[in-house]
Amino acid sequence: MFNSRTKIKALLSSEQTGQEVTVMGWVRSFRNNQFIALNDGSTNNNIQVVAELGLLDDATLKRITPGASLKVVGQLIESLGKGQKVEVKAKNIEILGDCDPEKYPLQLKNRPTLEYLREKAHLRFRTNTFGAVFRVRHSLAFAVHKFFNDKGFVYLHTPIITSSDAEGAGEMFRVTTLPFDKTPRKEDGTVDFAEDFFGKSTNLTVSGQLEGELGAMAFSDIYTFGPTFRAENSNTTRHLAEFWMIEPEMAFYDIEDNMNLAEEFIKYIIKHAIEHNADDIAFLAQRLADEEKQLPQDKRSEFGLVEKLEFVLNNPFERITYTEAVDILLQSPAYKKKKFEYDVSWGIDLQSEHERYLVEKHFKKPVIVTGYPKAIKAFYMRQNDDGKTVAAMDILAPGIGEIVGGSQREERLEKLEERMREMHIPVEDLDWYLDTRRFGAVPHAGFGLGFERMVLFVTGMTNIRDVIAFARTPNNCEF
RNA sequence: GGAUAGAUAGCUCAACGGCAGAGCAAUGCCCUGUUAAGGCAUAGGUUGAAAGUUCGAAUCUUUCUUUAUCCGCCA
Secondary structure, eight states: OGGGOOOHHHHHTOSOOSSEEEEEEEEEEEETTTEEEEEOSSOSSOEEEEOOTTSSOHHHHHHOOTTOEEEEEEEEEEOSSSSOSEEEEEEEEEEEEOOOTTTOSOOGGGOOOHHHHHHTTTTGGGSHHHHHHHHHHHHHHHHHHHHHHHTTOEEOOOOSEESOOOSOSSOOOEEOOSOSTTOOBOTTSSBOGGGSTTSSOEEEOSOSHHHHHHHHHHHSEEEEEEEEEOOOOOOSTTOOSEEEEEEEEEETOOHHHHHHHHHHHHHHHHHHHHHHOHHHHHHHHHHHHHHHHTSOGGGSOSSOHHHHHHHHHHSOOEEEEHHHHHHHHHHSHHHHTTOOSSOOOTTSOOOHHHHHIIIIIIIOSOEEEEEEEGGGSOTTBOBOTTSSEEEEEEEEETTTEEEEEEEEBOOOHHHHHHHHHHTTOOGGGGHHHHHHHHSSOOOEEEEEEEHHHHHHHHHTOSOGGGSSSSOOBTTBOOO
């Protein structure tokens, strides 16, 4: 009968005292041989359990150590001490699981670094910071489904294993059951994938978009929310080899509708997290402020985390074209003083330093850039009438960079095929995709949002490896 | 993949060519309404690895391993 317990979050907000309660959790600290700070992950706040002198024998007292798990039965009373409103006056304390203090790697008074905790990722959920991060992550994920569900979108599960390597979204992880030491070969010496599990070469998905478009051509509006894999050797604070991406795809949408939806969506999930995880976000804001005190004045953020999120909610995103962005950069003091490492001219792919200038220095808010040169964008993006640009949109966020990449899709069969040939995309391999342009094609659009980048933005964390439970990055696949 | 900066006690750091130290954690004892509880004491090290320079190396050089940050690729 473990479910007769009350969660600590509920106990702490209890209007009533005097009743007997059962509480279970892990010891955060044990002060004065009497006061146990107990946490069960329902909130960052601990309940104080009071074990009056004489209640427990010496052998049991020694086993109440940080990390140990307890079952406590006692009376919820108004606290006799100052630091908390209520506390549990214990009648009985049962140790469910011991925790050897000599071996337990989390001694929280030691202020372990985020890098250290990354190596102890299996235990770091028990810290205040990661407790808050992962409750906020949950809240954002829940809000994603609520947002789309409320709008009548169908949640489509696109495949994880794919046979198309034509999407061009990045390096792929191969999926195979062929033996490495004696791979079957064809007469010309190349690997014979006809012998492989699926009878052809297969990989982990880099995007569910193409399959998503098929769904949109029937349900009107779909979204995917699942894991995505990129085998790029990227070593940055904003790339993972395995990450979660949200990809809505909407029929009867143009690029303008697409932008409106993306902006509404981002604001909705942030608002949801603020409303449901105020404590956690306040804790993360304080953590960020404390961390920034170590930095020199000019490197500190202008706003606190909460102010930053409120600002994003209360102001429209800036919308500019790629051409305007290039003009702003060319006119900028940074450009004139030759502060940019990479040169600026119409046609370049905007570098991180350029995006950061636009977002963090010039506009100081999220920016949606549209109308990129077609040469630097994917084959499926709709060509504009100018013959030079496509109906692409990227949303750039302060501190994160590109958080959304999307476009209106090219629904005109001839234009699409022509572009595919120009970019050496094998048209025959994507025949199933082209069918959507043959049988009742409609204008449609969609975008991809990197979920972990969103979590970074809302939590104020700075390394993407700290907002996913078990990060997969080059040379690292622990747990 | 490229560049830069790191690796010293369980954790966070100091020592910058001359005996390797502090705070916290741990262990033992004391105190008992504490709030990262407090007090006294104890223990804890092949300074990431290997080679070299030197009378002497944590400190200087080389190679390797590994971590972080930035850039590229992108979400």
